[in-house]
Amino acid sequence: MAKKSFAELINSPGMPVLVDFFADWCGPCKTMAPILEQVAAQHQGKLKIIKVDVDRNPAAAQQFRVQSIPTLILFHKGQPVWRQAGAVPAAQLTQAVQPFLS
Template identity: 45%
Template sequence: MKKDFLSITSGNIPILIDFYADWCGPCKTLAPILKEVKKELGDSVKIIKIDVDKNQALATKFQVRGVPTMMLFKNNKQLWRQSGVLPKNDIITIVKSHQ
């Protein structure tokens, strides 16, 4: 997964990664918000969901202790990170500030 992860985050389009779990209530709240973000920003952002239960090594590597945790990457660099649910407009503002 590590090599895959590096290839996923290597582009110069912002990649928003959502570390989530199926049992997590706030994660279920965030999912439709991220769909709206994608709809509004289109191809100017990639949004990837990573299940922490199925990708524990990756969650450990990035010290994800709570879900949901969102991270923004570009050119293999982590630009931003936040745990919890954010409103759509906040997420859009963060992504646009790193384009």
């Protein structure tokens, strides 16, 4: 299977895409990992979550002006519709994505 570009990943038809901009060395990013897994499990088949390592993908981080990590950006039909810098509780994250779930 060919590797998809970032633009292709966030343009998922009919399904919002939550992008987690993170780094392996970032403590709050590690805190977010189980929260993202929980939200992914709750919304399986309705929400796509992708992780972008800012050290390995600086262009994607620059494109969306990610200045601190973790930064979460929710894309709906390829457009950013919600953004949060810093760790987010599962309940707040669920509340943010809910309006965009089909």
